[in-house]
Amino acid sequence: QKEVEQDPGPLSVPEGAIVSLNCTYSNSAFQYFMWYRQYSRKGPELLMYTYSSGNKEDGRFTAQVDKSSKYISLFIRDSQPSDSATYLCALCRTSYDKVIFGPGTSLSVIP
Amino acid sequence: GAVVSQHPSWVICKSGTSVKIECRSLDFQATTMFWYRQFPKQSLMLMATSNEGSKATYEQGVEKDKFLINHASLTLSTLTVTSAHPEDSSFYICSAPQGGYTFGSGTRLTVV
Numbered sequence: 001q002k003e004v005e006q007d008p009g010p011l012s013v014p015e016g017a018i019v020s021l022n023c024t025y026s027n028s029a030f031q032y033f034m035w036y037r038q039y040s041r042k043g044p045e046l047l048m049y050t051y052s053s054g055n056k057e058d059g060r061f062t063a064q065v066d067k068s069s070k071y072i073s074l075f076i077r078d079s080q081p082s083d084s085a086t087y088l089c090a091l092c093r094t095s096y097d098k099v100i101f102g103p104g105t106s107l108s109v110i111p
Numbered sequence: 112g113a114v115v116s117q118h119p120s121w122v123i124c125k126s127g128t129s130v131k132i133e134c135r136s137l138d139f140q141a142t143t144m145f146w147y148r149q150f151p152k153q154s155l156m157l158m159a160t161s162n163e164g165s166k167a168t169y170e171q172g173v174e175k176d177k178f179l180i181n182h183a184s185l186t187l188s189t190l191t192v193t194s195a196h197p198e199d200s201s202f203y204i205c206s207a208p209q210g211g212y213t214f215g216s217g218t219r220l221t222v223v
Contacts, residue, residue: 034211042216043117043204044155049211088154096208098145103154 003027006089006102015111019076023089023102026070030091030100033065035074038086038104047087048074079109113139115207117215124195124222132190132218134205141207144188146180149202149217161188195222 006023013019021035032051036044048063050056056063062075072089089102114137124130134144142163147155159175161167161182169175177199179191192199204217 036214041202041219043214046211046213090212092212096143098157098160099206099212100157101154 003100004089004091004102006105008103008105010106010108012108012110013079015079015081015109017079017109019079019083019107019109021074021076021087021089021105021107023072024070025072025091027091027093028067028070029093032092032095032097033063033072034090034092034099035061035063036088036090036101037083038088040086044088081109081111084108113207113210113213115141115205115213115215117205117218119218120216121219122221124220126196126222127194129191129193130195130220132192132203132205132220134188134190134207134215136186136207136209139207139209140185141188141209142185143208144182145206145208145212146178146188146190147204147206149204151202155204158190163188192220195220197222 004025035048038044050063053065053067060077064073086104086106088104090099092099116135118133144161146158149155157170158173159167159169161180163182167180182188200222202217205215207213
């Protein structure tokens with residue numbers, strides 16, 4: 001079983017749709033959960049950074065963490081064509097520990 | 112916010128030569144730098160963790176003699192791909208844990 005699993009997509013939605021991206025993980029030691037957006041041939045850009053279970057909202061983005069189910073989600077409201085990218089979930093055990101990435105989900109938002 | 116500057120953005124080299132990739136922390140001191148490799152349409156795979164003033168820690172399966180990592184100062188970490196071969200062609204990215212893990216812009220290496 002892989003440490004982090006994520007549906008690779010591709011996921012295609014119309015502009016304005018709500019997008020739901022998800023990851024599952026197997027190691028209960030993970031405490032920090034991140035979501036990154038990566039455009040082609042660019043480095044990942046941090047979108048959300050959360051600690052332990054709960055919800056966090058930032059603009060059109062909402063991150064949810066359910067440690068009991070080992071399940072994390074990223075919701076994008078009012079999706080825009082500029083949101084078209086690969087979205088990577090990432091986890092680590094402590095704040096300065098190495099980060100384990102999910103395989104990424106490719107998202108296309110169609111105008 | 113924390114910024115990591117990575118150079119070069121892209122490089123083409125001949126087989127058998129060595130290539131050095133630099134990552135600099137611009138507005139903070141990075142005692143730790145993570146180095147990743149990413150193949151097309153795949154996720155980031157951690158290669159090694161560099162620590163200022165000590166030896167790097169390599170992930171299983173990564174050849175330490177091929178991928179030399181140096182972290183000589185608190186603002187500079189380097190990855191040198193030695194005796195590069197076409198299979199080393201990939202996207203290499205560094206990351207510092209500050210700022211929720213800040214990434215460099217990546218280096219696309221093509222070995223011909």
